[in-house]
Amino acid sequence: MSVSYPLLKKKLLLIASSGQFAKFTSQQLLDTYSELNQFLLSYTSKLDSIELFNLYELNFYLAILTKNESDAKLTLDRLTDQFGTNSQRIKILQSIYQESIGNLKAAGDYLTENPDELQLSRRLTTLSRDGKYISNLIYYINLQPGDLIAWSELSSEYAKIGDYKKAIFCLKEIILVDKVAYPIHYKIGLYYYYIYLQEKETTRLKKEKLIELVTELKHARDYFLYCIEINEGYGKAWVGLNQILNLDIHNKAKEVNDKDIKKITEDNERIKGIVNDKVKLYI
Amino acid sequence: MKQYIYLVGLLLLLHSGYSSFEYHKFGIEISLDIKLESLIGVLLIIIGSIINIENESFLTIDNKVIKNKAKYLKFIKMSDAVQLGESLGVTDYEEYNTRLPFINI
Numbered sequence: 132m133s134v135s136y137p138l139l140k141k142k143l144l145l146i147a148s149s150g151q152f153a154k155f156t157s158q159q160l161l162d163t164y165s166e167l168n169q170f171l172l173s174y175t176s177k178l179d180s181i182e183l184f185n186l187y188e189l190n191f192y193l194a195i196l197t198k199n200e201s202d203a204k205l206t207l208d209r210l211t212d213q214f215g216t217n218s219q220r221i222k223i224l225q226s227i228y229q230e231s232i233g234n235l236k237a238a239g240d241y242l243t244e245n246p247d248e249l250q251l252s253r254r255l256t257t258l259s260r261d262g263k264y265i266s267n268l269i270y271y272i273n274l275q276p277g278d279l280i281a282w283s284e285l286s287s288e289y290a291k292i293g294d295y296k297k298a299i300f301c302l303k304e305i306i307l308v309d310k311v312a313y314p315i316h317y318k319i320g321l322y323y324y325y326i327y328l329q330e331k332e333t334t335r336l337k338k339e340k341l342i343e344l345v346t347e348l349k350h351a352r353d354y355f356l357y358c359i360e361i362n363e364g365y366g367k368a369w370v371g372l373n374q375i376l377n378l379d380i381h382n383k384a385k386e387v388n389d390k391d392i393k394k395i396t397e398d399n400e401r402i403k404g405i406v407n408d409k410v411k412l413y414i
Numbered sequence: 415m416k417q418y419i420y421l422v423g424l425l426l427l428l429h430s431g432y433s434s435f436e437y438h439k440f441g442i443e444i445s446l447d448i449k450l451e452s453l454i455g456v457l458l459i460i461i462g463s464i465i466n467i468e469n470e471s472f473l474t475i476d477n478k479v480i481k482n483k484a485k486y487l488k489f490i491k492m493s494d495a496v497q498l499g500e501s502l503g504v505t506d507y508e509e510y511n512t513r514l515p516f517i518n519i
Contacts, residue, residue, distance in 0.1 A: 142475075250515070253515050
């Protein structure tokens with residue numbers, strides 16, 4: 132199927148600006164790489180210079196991710212010819228190229244030339260993805276606490292090792308600045324639910340433990356609700372909400388004589404009907 | 415179709431302009447139909463320009479065309495405005511998910 136030039140251009144530029152290709156499957160990477168090459172062959176003369184060099188940068192990343200180092204080098208040379216080697220963005224591309232061909236020392240050298248260039252420091256943290264990665268990220272965040280993508284990366288690293296409380300702390304730092312980032316609200320809700328799963332016991336629960344677990348679920352419920360308040364059509368949040376409201380633990384909680392727990396279970400009952408109706412649209 | 419509205423509006427405006435020039439040459443007062451013609455011409459040009467700012471469609475990764483439900487501008491209600499990104503699979507908060515600066519090569 133042939134696709135019109137303006138639509139394809141818009142799609143490729145959106146992929147380049149969002150960095151969406153970083154989460155592509157191998158097939159999606161190959162398809163996009165060949166589509167971009169075809170597009171550049173046919174329409175280079177029609178593009179303005181900003182669009183063209185953004186697409187060259189995308190081509191560089193796709194070539195690296197599909198193991199086409201020679202094409203990556205060619206594209207990198209085009210970019211360095213145009214912009215020189217002083218820009219942080221170019222230095223990062225040069226470092227990524229060296230990393231992809233296994234030359235970690237040269238990759239590190241590009242990133243350590245000037246400690247004031249924080250984008251390079253950020254990339255430098257990724258050169259040791261072993262046990263030191265989290266401490267490197269914390270060191271960088273101490274230098275640049277306003278870097279929300281770094282907080283997101285740190286959160287994802289904590290989640291990988293199952294430390295959901297710290298992961299939630301990092302995500303809350305993001306919503307302090309970006310209050311309407313609804314996928315982050317959803318993620319916080321999800322991590323609270325994971326904390327519940329980690330801590331629940333199959334044996335008979337003591338009252339204190341039960342209160343603690345119900346409170347964790349209350350936090351999960353509240354963050355799913357924040358997410359839905361911003362984006363009513365976010366199916367995953369409705370499904371998450373349905374999941375936590377139908378847990379057996381709420382029936383046990385009804386037997387507990389505690390004012391706060393009573394309030395939580397009453398609120399849960401109040402929204403259950405709406406959630407049951409809505410979730411049918413997404414399951 | 416949209417371009418024709420522009421064209422018709424422009425032709426009407428040119429014609430009314432030329433007619434009024436001819437009327438002036440002979441010192442006759444401009445008639446009502448010429449005034450109306452120029453007014454309709456201007457209105458058609460305005461309508462044509464508003465119709466032409468209509469939002470365009472987008473392509474998903476799999477090259478499916480997604481029509482923008484908001485015809486002219488973005489929706490004011492955020493819940494509606496973010497649905498286009500959700501259908502495309504690229505939300506305004508994608509960078510927190512993709513984290514390109516930390517990409518593992």
